[in-house]
Amino acid sequence: MSLPHFEYFAPRTIEEAVALLAGAGGRARPFAGGTDLLPRLQSGLVRAETLVDLKRIPELCAIGFDPASGLTIGAAVRLADLLDSPDVQRRYPAMTDAVSQTATVQIRNMGTIAGNVCNGSPCADSVPVLIARLAHLALMSPRGERLLPIGDFFKGPGETALEPDELLVRIHVPPPPPYTGFAFAKLPARTASDISAVNVGVMVARQGGVCGEARIVLGAVGPVPLRAHQAELRLAGATLGARLLEEVGRLAASETRPIDDLRASAAYRRDMAAVLVRRALVVAATRAGLAVADAAPAGDATGASE
Amino acid sequence: MPHVIRLQVNGDRYEVAIEPWRTLNEVLREDLGLTGTKHGCGQGDCGACTVLLDGRSVLSCLTLAVSADGGDVRTVEGLAQGRERLHPIQEAFIAGGAIQCGYCTPGMEISALHLLRRRPRPTEAEIRAGLAGNLCRCTGYAKIVAAIQAASARMSDEPG
Numbered sequence: 200m201s202l203p204h205f206e207y208f209a210p211r212t213i214e215e216a217v218a219l220l221a222g223a224g225g226r227a228r229p230f231a232g233g234t235d236l237l238p239r240l241q242s243g244l245v246r247a248e249t250l251v252d253l254k255r256i257p258e259l260c261a262i263g264f265d266p267a268s269g270l271t272i273g274a275a276v277r278l279a280d281l282l283d284s285p286d287v288q289r290r291y292p293a294m295t296d297a298v299s300q301t302a303t304v305q306i307r308n309m310g311t312i313a314g315n316v317c318n319g320s321p322c323a324d325s326v327p328v329l330i331a332r333l334a335h336l337a338l339m340s341p342r343g344e345r346l347l348p349i350g351d352f353f354k355g356p357g358e359t360a361l362e363p364d365e366l367l368v369r370i371h372v373p374p375p376p377p378y379t380g381f382a383f384a385k386l387p388a389r390t391a392s393d394i395s396a397v398n399v400g401v402m403v404a405r406q407g408g409v410c411g412e413a414r415i416v417l418g419a420v421g422p423v424p425l426r427a428h429q430a431e432l433r434l435a436g437a438t439l440g441a442r443l444l445e446e447v448g449r450l451a452a453s454e455t456r457p458i459d460d461l462r463a464s465a466a467y468r469r470d471m472a473a474v475l476v477r478r479a480l481v482v483a484a485t486r487a488g489l490a491v492a493d494a495a496p497a498g499d500a501t502g503a504s505e
Numbered sequence: 506m507p508h509v510i511r512l513q514v515n516g517d518r519y520e521v522a523i524e525p526w527r528t529l530n531e532v533l534r535e536d537l538g539l540t541g542t543k544h545g546c547g548q549g550d551c552g553a554c555t556v557l558l559d560g561r562s563v564l565s566c567l568t569l570a571v572s573a574d575g576g577d578v579r580t581v582e583g584l585a586q587g588r589e590r591l592h593p594i595q596e597a598f599i600a601g602g603a604i605q606c607g608y609c610t611p612g613m614e615i616s617a618l619h620l621l622r623r624r625p626r627p628t629e630a631e632i633r634a635g636l637a638g639n640l641c642r643c644t645g646y647a648k649i650v651a652a653i654q655a656a657s658a659r660m661s662d663e664p665g
Contacts, residue, residue, distance in 0.1 A: 207508065207525030207571050230572070237528075237567045238548045250525070252572050279561065303638025304616065305552060308561040309568070392637040 202240055209252040213259065213339060213368055219251045221341045221364040229253055229366055231275045232310035234302075235318055259368060262286070270372040274313035278302075278325075281312060291372065292486065293328045293381035293400060300324060300385055303392045313367050316352070319359040322419035326353075327400030328383050329372065330416040330424055337369040338362075346371070353423035378405040380486025384479040386471045388462040395419050396463035399475045403434070403483040410434045410489065415447075415476055420455035420468050427451035430476065440492035444480050448473035510574040514539065515583025521570075529573050530554045530565035533580060541581040541611050545640075552639035555612035556580050562619035564638075581611035584618065593659040594618060594652075603652035605643035613639050617653045625661055629654070 210216045220227050227249035230236055239245040253259050259273040264286035272281065278298050281287050288295055301307060301315070301324040315325045316336070326349070334349045340362060349370075352360050361367065375381075381402050387393035398418040404411040413434035415427040430451035437443055457468035481494050507522040514537060521536050533539045533556070545553030547566050554566040557579040584592040594617050597603070604610050613636065620627060620635035627635065632653050633646075641649065 202526040202528070204524070204526050206506075207569070209572070209574075230569075233567050233569060233572070234549050234564070237569075241547070250569075252569075254572060303552070304619065304635055305555055305562050305564045305638045306549060309563050390637065 202237065203243075203246070205240075205247050206249045207252065208249065209255045211255055211257075213256060213366075216251050216253060216256060217339050217341060217364075217366055219249070220366055223249050225363045227251055229274075231259075232277065232306075232314050234306050234310040235314060264290070266374055268371070269374040272312055272370040272372070274311065274366070274368050274370075276311055276313070278307040278310050278312060278315070279304075282307065290375050291332075291381075293331075293383045293483075294325070294372075297324050297328045297383040297385075297398075297400065300383075300387075313370060316349070316370065317359060317361065317367055319353055319355075319357045319423075321353075321356055321421060321423055322395045322398065323424075324383075324385060324395055324398055324418070326424050327398055327416040327418045328381060329370065329400075330426070331381060331400040331402045331414045332372050334373070335371040336367055337371065338365045339368045340365040344368070350426070355422045376404065378411075378487055379403065380405075380483040380489070382479040382482035382486065384475040384482075386463075386475060394462065397457075397468050397471045397475055399472070399479050401476065401479045401483045403439075403480060403487045403489060405484075405487040405489045406436075408438070408489075410437050410439055410484070413480075415451050415480075417451065417455055417472055417476070419462075420457040420472050422456070425455060427454040427476070429454055434480075438492070439480075439484050439489060439494075441494045444477045444491065444494065445473075447480065448475075448477035451476040508571045508574070510571055512570075512573065512576060512578055514578045515580060523570050525569065525571045527570050528566055529556070529558070529563075529568040529570045529578070532570040533565060533578070539580055539582050543608055543611055545608070545612075550640070551609070552612045552616065553609055555615045555639065557615060557619060560622075562616050562638075579615070579618075581614055584614060592618075594621070594656045597652040597656035597659065598649070601648050601652035601655060603645060603648040605641070605645045609639060609641045609643075613641070613649055617656065621653070621657055621660060626657055627653075 228247040230250040231253045253275040259275040261273045263271040315323045335346045385395045385398040400416045402414040413431045418424045430447045452469045452473035457465040459465050509522050512519045543553040545551035549567045556565045
């Protein structure tokens with residue numbers, strides 16, 4: 200591989216990085232893992248005169264947890280760092296499930312969750328759970344910082360709400376609400392390391408013995424990750440059972456807008472969306488402490504192999 | 506404009522002046538003469554270029570050398586600790602016939618080292634997951650998995 204020529208800066212502060220990016224008038228790119236950016240630079244899909252390396256900015260390399268404000272993930276935090284974080288392991292198991300099934304060991308040792316978000320890919324594995332978690336993105340520009348709900352960030356395949364002079368600096372994930380369970384499930388095109396043909400992130404809240412609020416997010420079945428609102432409403436106040444979850448899975452699948460591509464046909468994606476939603480809901484309900492009548496055991500539900 | 510970077514590779518210190526668009530793979534192979542690390546797909550799919558950077562397995566073809574400034578790199582040339590004996594992973598690959606054309610071997614062995622440091626006694630499923638980022642064009646996976654199991658048993662007996 201031979202890369203096109205560019206200038207390289209490794210600032211030590213967020214302010215410096217933002218000034219470098221804004222000063223380049225759209226001809227500079229932030230750079231952290233490089234696992235997506237470098238192949239795109241090589242193929243000419245992305246052009247950049249300047250790369251601004253974020254990995255030397257201590258604040259951007261930090262993961263923080265506070266019971267009141269939740270989890271804070273800096274933009275240069277690698278996927279492997281998240282997997283190694285005791286706070287993430289203990290309190291955000293669905294994020295661990297999603298990240299551990301993303302790409303390969305080497306890519307997880309290099310790539311960042313912020314990069315996974317900013318690529319704007321409809322099939323990014325870390326995104327459905329972040330949406331189900333109601334995460335916020337801290338976007339910094341010379342005009343200041345704004346907090347955007349991650350659900351409002353995706354505009355189309357590869358298109359996001361990020362302004363040309365803005366840098367994603369942190370991802371905020373609220374603290375785990377009581378009596379809730381989250382889950383992730385994915386159908387890779389071939390093996391666990393593959394890009395998803397369908398992925399889902401769900402939340403189930405327990406209200407007494409029934410399901411309270413529920414959230415269902417599906418990836419790779421539309422131009423952006425989608426919420427299945429009708430399926431969510433069907434769950435609210437319901438007693439969970441195998442037949443209901445079948446129905447909710449089919450309802451969620453009917454809310455998707457998949458396409459045919461090299462990874463799967465639209466019809467197969469829709470069928471598998473129903474299956475993954477049902478399986479993920481069983482795991483999330485179990486994690487919320489909610490029984491599911493007549494359901495298959497949660498153990499085989501995520502397809503997690505690691 | 507060239508950047509002067511410092512690298513520690515297999516315990517040796519280097520200072521090199523490089524252009525920022527050069528990859529760690531290019532600098533290891535072309536500037537330092539360490540051609541054990543291979544260049545395969547150049548896109549992060551095959552794992553032939555895998556090296557340890559600060560203890561983590563990374564793809565040297567997608568790592569800018571300039572961004573590795575100050576880093577500690579271990580390549581296949583640094584697996585064996587002395588000239589007398591190969592590393593237990595290398596011995597197991599040879600004894601088990603886990604090498605066919607050999608092009609994937611340096612990356613496979615570095616990935617195996619990364620895995621065994623974190624999980625000294627991995628299950629077969631953990632070995633396969635740990636090697637998911639390394640492709641063998643000869644498809645000799647069964648013997649590679651068996652070699653890593655053998656190396657795991659040896660290394661647990663005699664750490665180091």
